[in-house]
Amino acid sequence: MIARTLAALRLPHLPWWFRIALAALLVACASLGLESTAWAQRRQPSYQVDVTASARRIEVGESLELTLTVEIEGPRPSTHETPRIDAPPSFRVIGPSTSFSSRKTLINGRSDERSTLRATFRLVPSAPGRFVIPSPTIQTPGRLLAGLPVEVEVVEPAGGSSVDEPDLDTPSDGGSLALPDGPSGPVFLRAIADRSEVVVGEQITVSYYLYFREAYEMTERTEPQIGDFLRYGLLTDPASTTSTRTRVAGRVYGARLVDRVALVPLRTGKLSTGKLSARFNGRRIGARVLVESNELFVDVREPPEEGRPQGYRTGDVGRFELRATVQPRAIPQGGTVAVEVRVEGDGNLPNRLDMPQVAGGEWLEPSVHQRIAPRFGRVGGQRSFDYLLRLRQSGQIDLGVLRLPSWDPATKSYVVTETRLGTVEVEPKAPTPEEIARAQQAADEGGPIALPRPRTTLGAAAASSPLRLPLPWLGLGLALPPGLVALGFALGAARRVHRERLASGQEQRRAREALGALKKLERRGEPKERAAAQLRALHASLEAKLGRPTRGLVQRELAQVLEEAGVAQELARELVALVDACEAARYAPAETSLADDTLAERVNEAIARLRR
């Protein structure tokens, strides 16, 4: 198709890579368009409309509750009009009262939003007959939502009914709630227990019904005080219950379930479930009228002693499953294994377990995790016990069987649930002496270990005190080797200096003698002899300064030696030049360019500078 499109566009002359790129672009745009279309479709909210009536047959003067429920998949409409109803003229319309609820879930980055709109109309007929009540409607942006019409039969009022009778649902189970005689007030609360005799730990379900024959508003509900029971709420949304019609002492009442709880008794005796109370407002009731429910007493006993298994703990009632995991199965001696025991089932889960006795084992206090909640009207869930078991004996240790006795109220009998914990391989550990472990265990169990026999003969005498050097001697010993070496170095250096000084003194003496001879010859000597004396004086002074013979050195070497000895470069050059000049004057006086006096003066000056 893309190729045909390109051909239609007369683009076959384009290079192949351009065509591929263009095709990829087209595919991307197409998929983006499809995606956006799908997204737009997804984002378009869908509606599901339902209309329910609280009754199909009512008496004149009774009120009919008509509820329009709109389930919206998608975002809640930004605007909507107030729901309307075109009721038959013989019906008085009260309301509507509307409520909006929405739920937004985010799964794997994809959000899912659902909203529910409820609009409830109260219709009070004034004439008998069979009526088709059209569905309430609601206008949303671009759409009018409506459900199916409802057919209602309105009959003449029967005897005993009140003109201002409250809203009632179909009396489906009104019979069980009916009372041959009872309170005559416009509203009252009634507590009903599913049983009156239980054992400790067995669940009782108590339902609280509100009986009413007037329109009411219930406020300030106070839960009953039940210190002798564990309480679990069974009714998650009390507002979701519907009312039913029943009779109390011949009068029509509405009855609505306002609460239902599961109670687990914690002790024996005749225990009170307390009173639920609330305040009511109403035209014929009054303002803030306090109404209390009846108080129930439950006879709580212990399960029968007959057939009671060993280790049964009062309160462990229900039907449970027991699972245990042991990790690891191989440990070093003195180490621990983790034993996780999970108790699961319906009933009052045990608070603690009797772990089996393990030879050389010590059960540490467990950490307990639980997830207990009512399920289908019954309390249950799971409770995990995380134990650590320290094993002090080596070998293959059998952890035994864990038993959980419980009372099953369904069968009225005791049940013992078991699980085998298996074995653990404990490797002997050298650092922990087995005797110490046995002693600890014996001491823990209250049985002291056997005493050793006394020693009757004196063995080897006591070991002498550990040898130790006095601290001054220790310091001396540590300082001695490096000290001796340092002393040797110092002595060697001193000897060298002394030797050098001695050598230097001889050179100086030689230099002085050479200078003395030079002074004598300056007055009466021959030029050759004077040059020789000057050369000797120069070499003697140089050797005194440098501490080494200089006669065998050529000019370059002499200059280098002088510079290394720290003689100024200018003086060094002068000395080298003078040595050269003196040698020349000594061996070829005719060729020397320097006058005899000048040479003598320069030699004297250089020697003087050198000696400085």
Next chain:
Amino acid sequence: MSTTLRSEARGGFAACALALGLAVAPAWGATEPGLEARFAQASAALEAGDFARAIVELEALADRGEVHPELSFDRGLAYWMRARSPSALPGDLGRAAAGFEEAALLRPSDAEARELAEFVRAEVRARRQRSDKDDPIVRATLDRALLGLASPLAWSLLAFGASLLFALGLVLRRASELRWRVGGSVALSVGAISLLGLTPLAVGATWLEAHRRAAVVVATEVALRGEDGALVEAPVLPEGTLVELGEQHGELVELRWGPYEGRAPWSSLRVLARGAEPAPRAPTPGR
């Protein structure tokens, strides 16, 4: 005048009496039964289950300054027997632990004594646990653990070796040949580092050996106090705890238990004999 003479005469008589007493004293000592005889009596009593008599005999020997591993072992055993008897006294388990610890200290190869000391302490722990008293695990500090790895003499010899190596390095670094100079540099570095590390250990071990003694708690429990007498923030020392003893301050003595330091009464401790040195006894209160 006559009064002066009389007083001089009394002084001379007293001096004579003192000299006579000193001369006779060794003879009295010689008449007492010897170590072996009294030990035999004590061990026989112990075998017969008469731990009370054994304790009297063995404590008398200890008071005489007799130091021997077997004496300490049997003394520990006697106190352990009494601790399990109806006539048990507070601190008996501590004294039993002290006896076994002393026997192990006097003869380091005596593994049984060391093991029994641990047994006694395990019994103390169990008894305290039954009274809902939990004892913390206190470990030796790093310096004490290091110093305990070898004897003071061993540390001193090692330090001396490091000093020799250092000196050798100094000498070799002056050699004319390169290989000797390199060897000298290595020896100098190793010697210097070893000397820096080993000298504190040698000095510390020597000082500890000279100034510290081992002792065992012989009271039910001991709380450490500071110089001002206030309680130190430290767990109480259970019976049988082996501690390090420091300077004495009247009826109190400085001690160290793992990282904790403080003072405790002399009477709650039993100092262990070491080598041929008998254990010093606690001063009598009031003196």
